[in-house]
Amino acid sequence: MAWTLDDSRPIYLQIEDLIKANIIAGVYQPGQKLPSVRDLAAEAAVNPNTMQKALSELERSGLVYTQRTSGRFITEDVSKMTELKEQIAREQIQLFLKNMEQLGLSREDIRRLLEKEWKEES
Amino acid sequence: MAWTLDDSRPIYLQIEDLIKANIIAGVYQPGQKLPSVRDLAAEAAVNPNTMQKALSELERSGLVYTQRTSGRFITEDVSKMTELKEQIAREQIQLFLKNMEQLGLSREDIRRLLEKEWKEES
DNA sequence: ATTATTGTATTACTTTATTAATACAATAGA
């Protein structure tokens, strides 16, 4: 795992995003045990508390869970992962539409701009 | 103008967004003079410096400009307004697409989800 | 020329967020 951190945002947030992306991308498999807080912290060269914070935040998403003294695991509940993904997608969409509408753009405008963007980038 | 502020985000940002929205929505007309920093601050019941910060931030967008001792004005440059609007839209779209792709969603997925959202809300 | 009004700069206070040091608690494993 490439722990490329900068100081543009809080470290714990960057870590949280990195791990989350890896889970969603399937780098970590369902049920897999994560390294311990201390090991992850050493690996990423951050204070253990910082890693702890990142992980406990991540936990709120339901992507990982804790077993008191055994460690942390990626959820085996694949449907929960799907659910979460859909929920995030819905939120993203609603936020996006709200922002675009505040700019005074119609649905047709939005469709047009999206297709234009896609045409340009590929 | 309804200065409904809460403490979920910095006051100066909320003010900036409110004014920006009003400009884009046409509540403030091109060339129109804004009330003075102190008057706006009184109206919104905030410290003048807070209003000053909101306005100077807003200025960076080019939507308003300052004449040293006369006050602040909405830009007459309508094309600048259009330009800005298009730029913001482009940024919003690119950010949105980046986020959706990180979730592993294809273009077709995105099209489908957007139409679904629209169908549901109207 | 004087004054009132404008935006701005400087400085300090306060609060919040972030990171770190350290101690605690639970239990798996030997």
Add this chain to the structure above:
DNA sequence: TCTATTGTATTAATAAAGTAATACAATAAT
């Protein structure tokens, strides 16, 4: 039972952000 390993809680130190008090500077209006 004992020990090493796990996550967690508490507290403190530091840094950053936000807000406010006050003084300054420029000029339009009189």
